[in-house]
Amino acid sequence: MYLFDTNIFYALSHFYPDNFHSLWIKINSLVSSGELISVKEVYREIKKNCPEEHIELWVKSNKEIFIIPTEKELKLVANMMTIEENRNLIKKNNILKGLPVADPFILAVAKIRNAIVVTQEADKSGARIPNICKKNEIECISLQKFFNKENVKY
Numbered sequence: 236m237y238l239f240d241t242n243i244f245y246a247l248s249h250f251y252p253d254n255f256h257s258l259w260i261k262i263n264s265l266v267s268s269g270e271l272i273s274v275k276e277v278y279r280e281i282k283k284n285c286p287e288e289h290i291e292l293w294v295k296s297n298k299e300i301f302i303i304p305t306e307k308e309l310k311l312v313a314n315m316m317t318i319e320e321n322r323n324l325i326k327k328n329n330i331l332k333g334l335p336v337a338d339p340f341i342l343a344v345a346k347i348r349n350a351i352v353v354t355q356e357a358d359k360s361g362a363r364i365p366n367i368c369k370k371n372e373i374e375c376i377s378l379q380k381f382f383n384k385e386n387v388k389y
Contacts, residue, residue, distance in 0.1 A: 238345045239273045240354035241280040248287035276337035311343040353381045
């Protein structure tokens with residue numbers, strides 16, 4: 236099972252369905268089989284700042300993949316936030332402006348559901364999804380590695 240970060244949808248905005256038909260068939264197939272999910276906060280982030288109309292339309296028509304975390308997953312988020320480094324996943328500006336914050340929910344849902352996180356975040360030092368995934372034994376891959384793993388060709 237794959238769990239997409241917000242930036243994956245932004246990256247996919249460059250792959251127009253009319254030109255990259257096989258890619259979208261694959262993604263829709265993964266949605267249909269329940270193998271592609273994300274979290275409600277990702278939906279809220281995309282809704283706040285959607286890069287392309289085709290992504291906005293796709294997200295609206297596939298709303299069911301954006302799950303609300305379970306109580307167990309929410310408890311894991313709360314536990315993760317007791318670690319100072321993890322609190323840096325949440326930008327102060329997001330808190331002050333009441334903006335959505337997806338990263339803690341992505342990590343908790345991936346851990347509980349044994350999902351592979353797909354993100355374009357770089358593996359740099361600090362509170363970044365790839366680093367926290369490593370520390371919590373959550374598989375984390377880039378969009379390119381997702382394409383390779385799913386044998387996506389154009």
